[in-house]
Amino acid sequence: MGPTGRLFFFCSILCSRGAGLRANIGGSSDAVRLPTAGWWTSTTPLSDEPDTPLINRKIIHVDMDAFYAxxxxxxxxxxxxxxxxxxxxxxxxxxxxxxxxxxxxxxxxxxxxxxxxxxxxxxxxxxxxFDVYRSISQQIRAIFARYTDLIEPLSLDEAYLDVTEDRAGLGSATAIAEAIRAAILAETGLTASAGVSYNKFIAKLASDQNKPDGICVIPPHHGPGFVAALPVKRFHGVGPVTARKMEALGILTGADLRDQPRDFLHRHFGSYAEYLYGAARGIDHRPVRAQRVAKSVGAERTFETDLSERDALHAALEKVVEAAWIRIERSGAIGRTVTLKLRYSDFRTITRARSSSQGVTDRASFLAMGLALLDQQLPIEGGVRLLGLTLSGLSAADQDEGMTASGPVQVELPL
Structure with a gap:
């Protein structure tokens, strides 16, 4: 059976849209009951086994459907x-x-x-x-807090939740996810999709499987196969440029990636190799974190063709600023330091920074400081393949990028 067939098999059993799964929660919970959780830390090394000590965690990734729109x-x-x-x-x-x-x-x-x-x-x-979106996001955050203290916001419209403790006594992570989705709809008039699994990587992939207004549950015995069937371009962190590089290497699916030895991945993907090696096996030891303020907010862009002309670089930086400023406004942050990142055609990477004592409070100032930093590097020989701009030294952040570690409580809760 090809990758598409395998993917349909997993999701046809465990995924549903709208209210469809709500009627099936009770019947499916016992089938995926798991053993008691063990203590662990975020420094646990990767192994070749799929998260063996950690499959008793219950992680939900909630993603609002086309939130702003x-x-x-x-x-x-x-x-x-x-x-x-x-x-x-x-x-x-x-x-x-x-x-x-x-x-x-x-x-x-x-x-x-x-x-x-x-x-x-x-x-x-x-x-x-953004003021309206932030207000609604706080409403949604309050709903999450009824079920767990372990909430890791990724942005205004998505978050990870560790519900291993089952504070509400609903009996399964699936039931908790459905209760959260129902509360969001009732209280905000908006729909959310959810992925339920034993780690963050798979939960995030699952939340995208049945959008909009859907849920997908991936139990531990299906995790590695689910990942193997997916196109690698679906993996969180694999952007278009990396996906094209993988395609050129004959890596199209998670199974293709899993077949590559560590030294091959290190040779082609450098420090990113360890993440890819674990992801292809359904391994993710990261905890759900809460309350750490982001150190920086920004954006970067990799070009299909290297850029060297001033006008082309200026135009590219303006597009980076547009994308970065959206993220900055989402976070509500005020920063003081603007950092330019350039990666040249020979893969040398440099950063240059400039600070403002008054703080960077508008897009025009952010762009002006970025352009000034860029112009200091001109003329450029050989071309630029990546351009990025970030704002750091943040204060008054909304903490939507944030997290701080907290260990899950050891109890038995089925998916």
């Missing part, structure tokens, strides 16, 4: 059922979020607005309202 459609009935993009419609604008109607035309977040309009001429642009 769904909020706009909720608040403006005239936008419902229509292709909507949150972001700027001007020539250098970037799509921050797209409704599912827009996605059907190929519109995606982080896409230049002009490209989005070419794909969907009837696309409706709505300016972002």
């Amino acid at each position: 769904s909020v706009e459609q909720r608040d403006d009935p005239g936008l419902r059922g229509r292709p909507v993009a949150v972001g700027g419609s001007r020539a250098r604008g970037v799509v921050a979020a797209a409704s599912y109607e827009a996605r059907s035309f190929g519109v995606r977040s982080a896409m230049p607005s002009v490209t989005a309009l070419r794909r969907c001429p009837d696309l409706i642009f709505v300016p972002p309202r």
Whole structure:
């Protein structure tokens, strides 16, 4: 059976949309009952076995469905059922979020607005309202807190939860995930999708399996096979450039990646190799963390063709700034230090930084400081293959990127 068939097998058993799984929760819980959890630390080394000591953890990844666009459609009935993009419609604008109607035309977040309009001429642009999104995000965070203290927000619209303790006494992680999704819908009018599994890597993959308004449960005995069947471009952290490099090496699926020895991965992917080696085996020892403030917020872009001309580099930096500033506004952070990152065609990487005593409070200042840092490096010989800009020295952050370690309680809870 090919990869697609295997993937359908796992998800047809364990995934559902809407209210479909709610009726089946009681019948499926006992089949995946797990042994009591053992103590462990985030420094536990990788092994060739799929998370053997850790399969008793119960991790949920909750991801709101097209969050920003769904909020706009909720608040403006005239936008419902229509292709909507949150972001700027001007020539250098970037799509921050797209409704599912827009996605059907190929519109995606982080896409230049002009490209989005070419794909969907009837696309409706709505300016972002980050204060509203943050307020709703806090509502959702409060719902999570009814079920666990171990909440790791990744952004305003997604988070990891460790529900091993089962504070609410619902009996399974699946039941907890469904209760959370139902509460979010009832209290905010918005839908969320959830992935339930024994580690963060697989839970995040699972949450994307049955969107929108869906749930997917991957128990430990299905984890390695589930990962093996997936295209590697679906792996968190594998961007388009890395995916193309893998394709050139004949690595298309998790199974292909799993077949590669460690030395091969180190030779081609450097320090990223250990992550890939573990991910291909369904291994992820990271704990769910809470309350650590992000050290920096930014964005970077890898180019298909190396850039060396001043105008091309300036235009590229403006697009990086558009994407980075969306993340900065999401976090509510104020920073003082702007750092430029350049990776040259020979893979040398440099960073250059500049600080402002007043703090960087607007996009124009962020861009101006970035351009000044870039101009100091001109002329460039050989070309630039990656360009990035970050804001650090953050204060008053919303902590949406944040986490601090906390160990799971040792109890028995089925998925």
